[in-house]
Amino acid sequence: MVSRSFFYLLISPIVLFSAIFVSDASGSVGINYGRVANNLPSPEKVVELLKSHGINKVKLYDTDATVLTALANSGITVVVALPNELLATISGDQSAANNWVQSNIIKFYPQTKIEAIAVGNEVFVDPKNTNYLVPAMKNIHASLVKSKLDSAIKISSPLAFSALQNSYPSSAGSFKQELVEPVIKPMLDFLKQTGSYLMVNAYPFFAYAANSDQISLDYALFKDNPGVVDSGNGLKYHSLFEAQIDAVVAALSAIEYDDVKIVVTETGWPSMGDENEIGASEDNAASYNGNLVRKVLSGSGTPLRPQDPINVYLFALFNENQKPGPTSERNYGLFYPNEQKVYNIPLTEEELKGGQSTPVKGNTSQAPVAGEVSKTKVGQTWCVANGKANEAALQAALDYACGEGGADCKAIQPGAKCFSPNTLEAHASYAFNSYYQKKTRAAGTCEFGGAAYVVSQRPAYGNCEFPTGY
Structure with missing residues (x-):
């Protein structure tokens, strides 16, 4: 999809789907x-x-x-x-x-x-x-x-x-x-x-x-x-x-x-x-x-x-x-x-x-951290770690988010309430999301060189609630 034309096909209100007809030959x-x-x-x-x-x-x-x-x-x-x-x-x-x-x-x-x-x-x-x-x-x-x-x-x-x-x-x-x-x-x-x-x-x-x-x-x-x-x-x-x-x-x-x-x-x-x-x-x-x-x-x-x-x-x-x-x-x-x-x-x-x-x-399964996904309001988004990224990339992005990026990472320090689950991916997700929310979910603030992406349902995080915003 290189471009999308805003083609407005106007059909009168109230409309859609009749019974499916059975056919020997289906489309692809x-x-x-x-x-x-x-x-x-x-x-x-x-x-x-x-x-x-x-x-x-x-x-x-x-x-x-x-x-x-x-x-x-x-x-x-x-x-x-x-x-x-x-x-x-x-x-x-x-x-x-x-x-x-x-x-x-x-x-x-x-x-x-x-x-x-x-x-x-x-x-x-x-x-x-x-x-x-x-x-x-x-x-x-x-x-x-x-x-x-x-x-x-x-x-x-x-x-x-x-x-x-x-x-x-x-x-x-x-x-x-x-x-x-x-x-x-x-x-x-x-x-x-x-x-x-x-x-x-x-x-x-x-x-x-x-x-x-x-x-x-x-x-x-x-x-x-x-x-x-x-x-x-x-x-x-x-x-x-x-x-x-x-x-x-x-x-x-x-x-x-x-x-x-x-x-x-x-x-x-x-x-x-x-x-x-x-x-x-x-x-x-x-x-x-x-x-x-x-x-x-x-x-x-x-x-x-x-x-x-x-x-x-x-x-x-x-x-x-x-x-x-x-x-x-x-x-x-x-x-x-x-x-x-x-x-x-x-x-x-x-x-x-x-x-x-x-x-x-x-x-x-779309949430990279184990647990149930709670229902959310329309328009809310979160930033999570890309589990396919290599560990070095995740660690570097985590270090940036918690350091120069200004993310609030106190909760994922040892002994803090969000330290568990104690995995690089989980901690990176928490830090990336903190940064993303503090940046008011602006475009480009959930990339980290390909180590993160946006989801539209709040991921679970052990016993700790994933932040919505600041």
Whole structure:
């Protein structure tokens, strides 16, 4: 997710989720593996994490060699990306495209199961890149043809909703007129000629947060609701997500590209946000992602394409502590950097069959210190040690927090009330949180070189209460 357009799909209030339809063929659930953070586990550990949770599809934002090497022979299919900053070069130089494919695709394939290349990401958000997109896609495709990989690896480009002119009702969906002839139609022609699909990034959260007075939260989270009838075609919608996707379907139909398939390459809901980011919470994130997975795995499509199973990539694998922007940007992860779940949802059909039919909030394993996690007020956050950091890094950060940083560490001295549990990780968590709270939880005050991260539930600390603030 390089950028997010604040695309407001307005649906009348009161809304969402009908009974799940059983289908022989289900859609697929993958996950976006972003790495804009300094506290994430190694790629090898990440591959183990993906496999342990049955996740067999992953989307990257680059072609990092260490990540692609770690994914080799894992059985996980991979979508890689050519960054926006390379579009100009690749679009005008076939030899540059050949070199990029050689160094970033052929070098790793087929041991790493690369199935698609995302050429750019939400390119239309930045007008200067627009004219480069289709030529770059064609040059990369020509390189794949040369290497006889064009039938195995598809090429597309994730579309942001800002490319739509109209979105409500869904049946009135249309692309911005200034994009249609110069780039949308040429791109769709290319997708059809190569047997590829349109990548779409869809975030109901943004529409809800901006229009919570008009859009029902139940509608946004796939919960039970009366549904909303599209005034243009009479179809009833039970989720904002489906309405957004069908707005794209209608936009395709309006320019006579009905046969282009869609894959949702990003969608998600933040577990934490700023005060003005209405709806950002663990409960809502668990509901949205958990219910979306159920919808996808049921095999049912959208009202305009009921026979087409939905394929999605959830955003994102981890909370990423170095992403710029509002608090929500750093809290879309399904997992903390210590590989524990932020909240518990089913990710596979096996987990659904195993009885995990509702999102479960309050997974105590997310706290790095043993004990129960107490309920907290919305907006409260704490800083804890990253148990994956090495001891030297933790000790150095602890020394800084208790020394120059000015954290109140008297309570974790020998014999003091918070000395137990007597572990480096526990003491570091206490000190980091003291520093973080004294700094009024300001951005960047819970990093410590990757040795710490923010959580939204108060961690337990033996018989000592973890401080809330000062």
